[in-house]
Amino acid sequence: GNSVTQMEGPVTLSEEAFLTINCTYTATGYPSLFWYVQYPGEGLQLLLKATKADDKGSNKGFEATYRKETTSFHLEKGSVQVSDSAVYFCAPLSGGYNKLIFGAGTRLAVHP
Amino acid sequence: GAGVSQSPRYKVAKRGQDVALRCDPISGHVSLFWYQQALGQGPEFLTYFQNEAQLDKSGLPSDRFFAERPEGSVSTLKIQRTQQEDSAVYLCASSPGGGRVSKRSYEQYFGPGTRLTVT
Numbered sequence: 001g002n003s004v005t006q007m008e009g010p011v012t013l014s015e016e017a018f019l020t021i022n023c024t025y026t027a028t029g030y031p032s033l034f035w036y037v038q039y040p041g042e043g044l045q046l047l048l049k050a051t052k053a054d055d056k057g058s059n060k061g062f063e064a065t066y067r068k069e070t071t072s073f074h075l076e077k078g079s080v081q082v083s084d085s086a087v088y089f090c091a092p093l094s095g096g097y098n099k100l101i102f103g104a105g106t107r108l109a110v111h112p
Numbered sequence: 113g114a115g116v117s118q119s120p121r122y123k124v125a126k127r128g129q130d131v132a133l134r135c136d137p138i139s140g141h142v143s144l145f146w147y148q149q150a151l152g153q154g155p156e157f158l159t160y161f162q163n164e165a166q167l168d169k170s171g172l173p174s175d176r177f178f179a180e181r182p183e184g185s186v187s188t189l190k191i192q193r194t195q196q197e198d199s200a201v202y203l204c205a206s207s208p209g210g211g212r213v214s215k216r217s218y219e220q221y222f223g224p225g226t227r228l229t230v231t
Contacts, residue, residue, distance in 0.1 A: 032218055043116075044155070044203065044222040051218075089154050098207075098218050099145060099168070102154030 002027040002094045006103030009087075013080055013110050021075040021106045023064075023090035031092040033057075033066055033073040034100065038087045047075075047088070080110045114138065116223035118204050124229045125194045133189045133226045137206030144187050145220060146179055147203040155203055161187060194230045201225040 007022040025033070035047040035057070048057035053068035062077045073090060087107045091100040117136045125131050137144050143162055147155035148171075158177070160168040163184035172179070176195075181187040191198055205220040 036222075043224040044205075046219060046221070049219065091154075093218055094157075098143070099157040099160060099171075100147075100155070100205075100220060102147075102156070104152075105154050 002031060002092050002101045004090050004092055004101055004103040006090050007106050009105070009107040011106060011108045013108070015082055015110055015112050016079045017110075019075070019077040019080045019084075019108065021088055021090075021108070022072070023074055023103060024070070024072045025090070025092045025101075026071065027092055030068060031094065033064070034091045034093070035062070035064055035073070035075050036089045036091060036102075038089065038105070040086070044089070080108070082110045082112055084108060085110050116204055116206055116221055118202075118223040118226050120226060121224060122227050122229075124231060127194060127196060127230055129194050130190065130192045131194055131228065133191075133202050133228070135187045135189070135204030135206075135223060137185065137187070137204070138208075138221055139185075141206035141208050141221075143207040143209065143220075144181055145205045145207075146187070146189050147205065148173075149201040149203055149225070151200070158189070158202075191228075194228075196230050199228055199230045201227050 004025045032051045034049045036044045037047045048059040050057040050066035056065045064075045087105045089105045090103045146158040149155040157171040159179045161181040176192045178190045203225045205222045207220045
């Protein structure tokens with residue numbers, strides 16, 4: 001089945017720094033790929049997605065490109081804010097009934 | 113519009129008690145998923161419904177776990193004879209489509225979760 005490996009956290013950055021959170025996956029075929037974010041005390045929110053190779057998903061200044069050749073979907077943001085502090089989850093869809101396979105999550109802490 | 117709601121938000125159970133966790137999906141969503149999230153971990157799949165049919169229950173950790181969605185809308189996850197290892201956040205998600213309707217139908221929308229603590 002599909003699996004995912006995420007960069008270990010916590011990641012600690014100063015405001016306006018550049019962010020990269022690495023994500024690689026193993027999969028049968030070419031599944032849709034998602035990044036979810038979990039703010040403190042809140043549920044999971046869909047951040048962005050890509051449904052085929054070379055697609056770039058983007059939202060709120062975050063971007064991730066579906067790289068078929070390296071089976072990666074790294075999350076980037078050019079200038080982080082304190083309000084971006086959260087846990088970020090990379091998740092490919094599994095085949096069959098389309099359950100999400102989550103990584104362990106990467107905690108991001110942004111300081112002023 | 114209204115999102116996915118779950119109740120209760122917090123539940124404390126003594127070991128051996130039965131619990132029932134409720135999920136109200138987004139109206140009209142065909143697919144409903146349950147996930148379990150242990151502390152500091154990513155969510156793990158438990159079970160999947162398409163309308164009222166439970167099509168995948170491969171993630172349920174034991175036969176003490178039971179889920180239903182009798183009218184294809186609200187779902188209940190029941191845990192019998194709770195154990196300490198059942199302590200986790202239980203997340204419900206719904207998505208618009210079932211099967212291979214379209215890529216957009218794969219987007220899953222999550223509720224806030226129910227935090228279960230077994231003492």
